[in-house]
Amino acid sequence: MSTRALIVAPSARAGIGFGEVADPVAGTGQVLVNVLHTSLNYADLNNARNGRVPVGSPLGLDAAGVVTRGAADGSGPSTGTRVVLFADGAFAKRVAVDVSAVAEVPDGVGLAEAAALPTAGLAALRSLRSAAAAPGKRVLVTGASGGVGRYAVQLAAHAGAYVIASVGSSERGVGLASAGANEVIIGLDDVKEPVDIVVESVGGGHLVTAWKLLAPGGSLQSVGWASGEPAVFPPYSTVGPPKTLVSYVNEFAAADDLADLVRLVAEGALVPAIGWRGSWERFTEAADELIGRRVHGKAVFDL
Ligand SMILES: NC(=O)c1ccc[n+]([C@@H]2O[C@H](COP(=O)([O-])OP(=O)(O)OC[C@H]3O[C@@H](n4cnc5c(N)ncnc54)[C@H](OP(=O)(O)O)[C@@H]3O)[C@@H](O)[C@H]2O)c1
Structure with a gap:
């Protein structure tokens, strides 16, 4: 058969x-x-x-x-x-x-x-957990219009963080404010203060700029590279007060985290x-x- x-x-x-x-x-x-x-x-x-x-x-x-x-x-x-x-x-x-x-x-x-839910939701859930998203933290989500990004915005807001959603155009940002974003911005030029956490899924120039925006002690979760573009870091941009760039990949033993995701959907906390x-x-x-x-x-x- x-x-x-x-x-x-x-x-x-x-x-x-x-x-x-x-x-x-x-x-x-x-x-x-x-x-x-x-x-x-x-x-x-x-x-x-x-x-x-x-x-x-x-x-x-x-x-x-x-x-x-x-x-x-x-x-x-x-x-x-x-x-x-x-x-x-x-x-x-x-x-x-x-x-x-x-x-x-x-x-x-x-x-x-x-x-x-699985691939995108697990990446958003686990990267935010790894970075300890919590009230008082400023979380930047790049590629916020996409699969990972829309979950990351909702989950960061659910954790009580201040959420900045970066998208490519105003049309791509539709629905993100009601999903929990405190700010919806086009590109990264309008991030005026350092952020504590970045859920980064675009790569290229976004990764470089997001690293620059990261506050001392902050955590940049490198989840994806949708742009396919190289990231060129200016000299000395990785020298300074400690902050962390964390690589991320989904592991398959996901039963418990999948259960968390569907529970959040059942509770109305994640759409x-x-x-x-x-x-x-x-x-x-x-x-x-x-x-x-x-x-x-x-x-x-x-x-
Ligand atoms: N590490 C892991 O385990 C894991 C898990 C899930 C996903 N990922 C990776 O994370 C990335 C995002 O996944 P996703 O499912 O969220 O994808 P998606 O739904 O296509 O979203 C990606 C977003 O990136 C933005 N983007 C900016 N520049 C882009 C470009 N040149 N080409 C394409 N998109 C661009 C787009 O936003 P605008 O249109 O608003 O600019 C788009 O909405 C991918 O690289 C994927 O492989 C990795």
Whole structure:
């Protein structure tokens, strides 16, 4: 038996196409999930080209659906449970996933909303936690219009911090003030006082400027590099009172943090911004919108 998936296909546009892959077989400590929604990340587009995912294998990291078989060892969610997951190969109708990468989705939270959470939500949650976002802290979020950025703005505001959301244009900043940003600015020129924390996902000149804006003792969380541009630090810009540039990557054992994210959604403290939604048959269209910086938040697929 086989299952339909979006796979690495070098001859297809963007290197991604539909294919049939072997039906997943759950190992010990894994659940089988019938995937109903997935969401698209920059990483998926990169992984189609960088060799991280082999040709012919399913792409994807984020999904939500229903457990069709609980883990043989009795751990994790049981058959019939609605779940969100963060795992390689999420762009498939059926997946086998470690219970350490799955969380139950509470009643009242839609599975499409849950599918929008993992990659971007985990990056925002964990980077802000690592930097100890709290009341009295000034938090700068670059790329605030995007997937990571819209979660980071909401979570920093929820932590009680003063939030400055940096976007590329006023149109890209729509909704960020109501999401909790105290200031929505275009670029970084209007940051007038040093900041304690930066959630930085643009790279290039944004990274250099954000470092300059960071107060002594501050923490710059380098989450992504959406611009793809090099960062050139002026001489001596890294010499001075101690402050920290922290590299960040999502680890897969995400069950507890995914549970935190869906709980925050259930409580109304976090609202997944879904800027594009449609059938996964329209994958190419969504990828074009994401690359074209026209998605406010996340692109979510219905399977
Ligand atoms: N380390 C990790 O584990 C991890 C996890 C999640 C994401 N990431 C990375 O974080 C970055 C952002 O991810 P995301 O999901 O938030 O992406 P996204 O939804 O596309 O948002 C990225 C934002 O960056 C801004 N941007 C500025 N210059 C850009 C340029 N030249 N090209 C494209 N975007 C530009 C855009 O804002 P404006 O249009 O307002 O300028 C855009 O909204 C990506 O590099 C991604 O790979 C890393």
